[in-house]
Amino acid sequence: MNTxxxxxxxxxxxxxxxxxxxxxxxxxxxxxxxxxxxxRRWAREAGAQELASHSSALVNHFPHLAxxxxxxxxxxxxxxxxxxxxxxxxxxxxx
Numbered sequence: 001m002n003t004x005x006x007x008x009x010x011x012x013x014x015x016x017x018x019x020x021x022x023x024x025x026x027x028x029x030x031x032x033x034x035x036x037x038x039x040r041r042w043a044r045e046a047g048a049q050e051l052a053s054h055s056s057a058l059v060n061h062f063p064h065l066a067x068x069x070x071x072x073x074x075x076x077x078x079x080x081x082x083x084x085x086x087x088x089x090x091x092x093x094x095x
Contacts, residue, residue, distance in 0.1 A: 005088070008042070008045060008046050008088065009085070009088055011042050011045075012042060012046075012081060012084065012085050012088070013085070015034065015038050015039055015042055015081065016078065016081055016082065016085065018030075018034055018038075019031065019034060019035075019039075019074070019077075019078050019081070020078065022034060023071070023074055023075070023078070028067070028070065028071075031070075031074055032058070032059050032070075035055045035058050035059060035074070035077065036055065036056065036058075036059040036060075039051070039052075039055040039077065039081070040052050040055040040056050043055060043084075046084065046088075048084055050080075051077070051080055051081065051084065054077060054080065055077060058070070058073050058074070058077065
């Protein structure tokens, strides 16, 4: 695994940890900030344009989502990031 891949993996691990923590605590403001800034930046660096677009849309969507819809969308985003983490980990295990 090269340095860039390790950096992307570590960055994603940090983002997932923070997303889960803020989600569990119901901190919607921090979730929105993390999604818009960190998730979007990570996704762009990783070449995951669909995740980048999804994270941007969660915050820029007008009218804004209701509380329950936003939380459900965050859960979907977390699932997508976990899939990206799994794909990244398995692609680097191949010889």
